[in-house]
Amino acid sequence: MSGFGTLVFAALALVALGSAVVVVAARRVVASALALVLCFLAVAGLFILQGAEFLGAVQIMLYAGSIVVLFVFVVMLANLRGDEGSDWSGLPAVGAALLGGVVFAQLLAVIARARGWLAAPSDGLAPGEGHVQVLGKVLFREYLLPFEVLSVILLAALFGLIVIGRRK
C-alpha cells in the first residue's frame, strides 16, 4: 500500500511539474491553457492522495473547470492565434531561471533542515466522522466570519468585472 502511494505520488508529481514547465514555456497561449488543466488535475490528485477529497473536487470544479474556461475565453476574445513566442531567450530569461533556481534551492534547504520536525508521526486527516462533515463544521463554526466575507468579496468582484467589462 505504501509503495502504491509513493508510485501514485511520483506519477502525479511528474505530470504536475511537466505540465507546469509547458505552461511557462509553450509558444502558444492555448497550449499553456491546456497544460494548466493538466497541472490542476494533477494537483487535485495530490489533494485526494493526502486525504483531502473535498478540496480535490473543488479544485477540479473551480480551477480545472471554470478558471481555465475563463482563460480560454480571453484567448478567444483577444483573438490570440498561432505563435505568440515564448520569450525564453536573452538575459532576462537567464536571470529569471537563475532566480527561480535560487528560490527553489532555498526552499529545499529549509525543508531539509526541518526534516526531523516534518517526520513527526501524523494521524493524517482520517477522523471517525466523514471528511466533508468535519470540514463543514470547522468552516461554519470557527471560520464563519471569513466565509461570509468571502461571499461579499465574490459579489464585489462580480460587480467589478461587469463594470470593467462593459463596452463604452
Add this chain to the structure above:
Amino acid sequence: MVPVSWYLALGAALFAIGLAGVLVRRNVVVMLMSVELMVNAVNLNLVAFSNLHAHYSGLVIALFVIGVEAAELGVALAVILAWHRHSGSLDADAATLLKG
C-alpha cells in the same frame, strides 16, 4: 504514506517554475497562468501541513484561497480584456501609460 517533505519539495518546485514564468513571459495571460501555478503550489503546502498536524484549518484556508483566487482572476481577466480593447495588445511591455 508519502512523507510531507516530498509534498513541500514539489510545492517549492511548482512555485519556482511559476515565479520564473511571471518574470520571463511578457504575455499578460500567460503571466496570470504562472501566478495560478504559484497559488497552486501554496495550496499544496497548506494541505500538506494540514495533513501533518491532523488539523482542518489548512484545508479551510486553502478553500478560501481558491475562492479569493476565483474573484481575483475574474477581475484580472476583465481588466486584461478592457486593456486589450484599448491598446490592441496583450504584451506587458506595451503597458506604458503610467510611465513618466
